[in-house]
Amino acid sequence: MIQIENVSKYYGKKPSLQGVTLKIEKGEVFGVLGPNGAGKSTLLSILSTISKPAAGRVEINGLDLKKQAKLVREQIGYVPQDVALWEHLTVKDNLIFWSKFSKQRVSKEELYELCRTVRLEEKWNEKVSSLSGGMKRKLNIAAALIHNPDILLMDEPTVGIDIQSKLEINQYIRDLACHGKTIVYSTHDMSEILSLCNRIGVLKSGVLQFSGTIAEAREMVKRKGFLPNSDEKLIYFLLQSERAEKPLP
Numbered sequence: 001m002i003q004i005e006n007v008s009k010y011y012g013k014k015p016s017l018q019g020v021t022l023k024i025e026k027g028e029v030f031g032v033l034g035p036n037g038a039g040k041s042t043l044l045s046i047l048s049t050i051s052k053p054a055a056g057r058v059e060i061n062g063l064d065l066k067k068q069a070k071l072v073r074e075q076i077g078y079v080p081q082d083v084a085l086w087e088h089l090t091v092k093d094n095l096i097f098w099s100k101f102s103k104q105r106v107s108k109e110e111l112y113e114l115c116r117t118v119r120l121e122e123k124w125n126e127k128v129s130s131l132s133g134g135m136k137r138k139l140n141i142a143a144a145l146i147h148n149p150d151i152l153l154m155d156e157p158t159v160g161i162d163i164q165s166k167l168e169i170n171q172y173i174r175d176l177a178c179h180g181k182t183i184v185y186s187t188h189d190m191s192e193i194l195s196l197c198n199r200i201g202v203l204k205s206g207v208l209q210f211s212g213t214i215a216e217a218r219e220m221v222k223r224k225g226f227l228p229n230s231d232e233k234l235i236y237f238l239l240q241s242e243r244a245e246k247p248l249p
Ligand SMILES: Nc1ncnc2c1ncn2[C@@H]1O[C@H](COP(=O)(O)OP(=O)(O)OP(=O)(O)O)[C@@H](O)[C@H]1O
Pocket: 011, 015, 016, 034, 035, 036, 037, 038, 039, 040, 041, 042, 043
């Protein structure tokens, strides 16, 4: 379980997150949404312990992120927006490289099995430089799962990849959640949000505007007098409403 309380982060004087409070339950696929620059990556990088909040408190599986960062790292896998792989190494050697950071010893057989689950076993001995974008994304996900983390933080993991790979990755994420993993998933893709996520959080200018289920979002916009005739329009409304409320400069 992830508990985020009043978290803020600044770059210089500019806030990229402002007083974000949020609870994400075990086994949930939680979608983080927001326009460019809304603070999605900032939130995920804080949860991954890569960056530190200026204020507030985060608890991950009962561990205080600030005081127990090392233990927290054992519980989380992080899939960054940019693929983090060694291009000149093979798939196998990349997984071996990343497995060195795991506390427990991971055998070559276990790494091969992981490779098989993301359907890259045929590429086991191929150099990463020869893989397609989608294959690299899948390997990036496999690398984040080597230490069998309880929580997977994914920053736009399917950006720029073909539909087939996207569907495979989405199915894999569903399977992980079914096995009790908690997934925090940031994306701009509405269909992914609607098909994957149990709950969503909408960020705008670093402020959490909404968190809850799609059904709760529907209720909220209804109270504001908007009656979307599709879930896509509902999400579009959630993302656009601030801009609509603000006059142009
Ligand atoms: N290293 C940095 N230095 C200065 N400002 C930063 C840095 N990283 C992020 N920001 C600023 O913080 C804000 C939030 O950025 P962030 O990358 O978290 O947004 P995002 O929602 O992930 O955007 P996108 O959808 O474009 O990936 C933006 O205004 C951005 O310019």
